[in-house]
Each structure stands twice: as structure tokens, then as C-alpha cells.
Amino acid sequence: MRVTRAVALLPVLPGDLTSLEDCLEHLIEAADEASAAGIATTLLLTTSAPASSTRPVLASWAPLVDLLDDVSLEVEHHAVPDGTPTAVADEVALLLARASDGLRGRLEDPAATVVLTSTPDVAVGADWITEHVRHHRAGATASTGPVRRPGALRGGDGTGPDRHDPLANLAVRADLLPAGVLAALGRVPLVHALTPVVAGLPVTIRTAP
Numbered sequence: 001m002r003v004t005r006a007v008a009l010l011p012v013l014p015g016d017l018t019s020l021e022d023c024l025e026h027l028i029e030a031a032d033e034a035s036a037a038g039i040a041t042t043l044l045l046t047t048s049a050p051a052s053s054t055r056p057v058l059a060s061w062a063p064l065v066d067l068l069d070d071v072s073l074e075v076e077h078h079a080v081p082d083g084t085p086t087a088v089a090d091e092v093a094l095l096l097a098r099a100s101d102g103l104r105g106r107l108e109d110p111a112a113t114v115v116l117t118s119t120p121d122v123a124v125g126a127d128w129i130t131e132h133v134r135h136h137r138a139g140a141t142a143s144t145g146p147v148r149r150p151g152a153l154r155g156g157d158g159t160g161p162d163r164h165d166p167l168a169n170l171a172v173r174a175d176l177l178p179a180g181v182l183a184a185l186g187r188v189p190l191v192h193a194l195t196p197v198v199a200g201l202p203v204t205i206r207t208a209p
Contacts, residue, residue: 132171
């Protein structure tokens with residue numbers, strides 16, 4: 001597959017705002033590496049948080065992103081309608097579906113675009129985008145890699161430090177978007193690769209003075 005563009009989708013819930021700054025730092029580094037490799041990259045935050053909550057974080061990173069070639073940072077605010085299921089997984093799925101719908105009409109060459117997803121509680125590596133693109137250039141239609149969450153206990157149910165959590169480390173060919181990111185996972189082969197790896201962000205527990 002020929003790949004010239006990447007779009008990284010980050011679903012952000014109101015409860016994710018505390019880790020958003022750290023997450024963005026790593027995403028921007030990965031986007032910079034991708035653009036240096038000739039892959040124009042858009043970082044697209046799709047969020048149910050109010051603009052007043054995300055504006056301070058975005059304002060601190062926008063000037064840096066503006067200095068990078070072929071890298072853009074965008075945000076879409078989507079209110080969750082009353083009566084919509086409020087489970088985290090349902091809200092994330094809703095945000096990804098709306099972002100996918102919006103991308104359909106704006107991508108100039110979906111066949112040469114890879115859409116990636118991650119989550120605000122993980123840090124991606126500098127090679128996150130370029131490694132997924134490498135898998136797609138080798139023929140993958142969807143790819144995922146390990147998600148390491150330090151301190152997790154490995155169990156017989158497949159959970160543990162390296163359990164697969166596809167939405168935290170996923171790339172899907174953009175011309176599959178009409179089916180939606182989540183629906184596409186059930187319709188195409190998913191390559192479980194050893195790279196790229198993403199890791200859970202450290203959690204700092206504050207104690208009272």
C-alpha cells in the first residue's frame with residue numbers, strides 16, 4: 001500500500017483532561033518523526049469535553065505545532081446527547097464514529113491514508129506512526145501493537161502489562177472508514193505486531209500536605 005498521509009484520532013472524555021498534556025507531547029513527537037519521513041500527519045482530538053476545558057492545553061501546544069512541517073493539530077467537540085449510554089466504552093465509540101464520519105469527505109486520497117487511534121492514558125513512541133505505516137506499506141489493512149501498563153497483574157483472561165487493547169494502539173486503512181473504525185476491526189484481518197509499543201502514562205498520587 002502506498003501511504004503518504006496519517007491521521008491520528010484521540011478520543012478525549014472530560015475525565016481524560018488530566019493526562020492530555022503528557023499524551024499530546026508524545027503524539028506531537030511521533031507526528032514530527034512521521035513528517036520527517038515524508039508522511040504528512042494530522043492529530044485530531046475528538047472530545048466530549050467543553051472547549052473551555054481543552055483550550056488551555058491546546059493553546060500551550062499549538063505554537064509548537066505551527067512550526068512543524070506537514071503536522072497539524074485539530075479538535076472537534078461533540079456533545080453527548082441526553083439519553084446516550086454513558087459507559088466509557090460507549091462514549092469513546094461515539095466519538096470515534098463521529099470523527100470517522102467527518103473524515104470521509106475531507107480526505108483527498110483515502111487509499112494512501114492510514115487512520116490511527118490511541119487513548120489519552122498512554123504514551124506513544126516517536127516511531128508510533130512510522131511503524132504502523134511500515135506495516136501498511138507491507139500489506140496490512142489494520143494493525144495493532146502491545147499496550148504496556150506497568151503494575152498491571154497478568155491473568156488468565158489475557159489482561160496484563162502487555163495485553164492487547166486495540167484502540168490504544170491501532171491503525172486502519174482510511175478507505176475502510178465507511179464501515180467506521182470499530183466496525184472495520186471485525187471485517188478485516190488485524191495484524192498483531194510486536195511494534196510499535198505504547199505504554200501507560202505514570203500515575204502520580206498526590207498526598208495531602
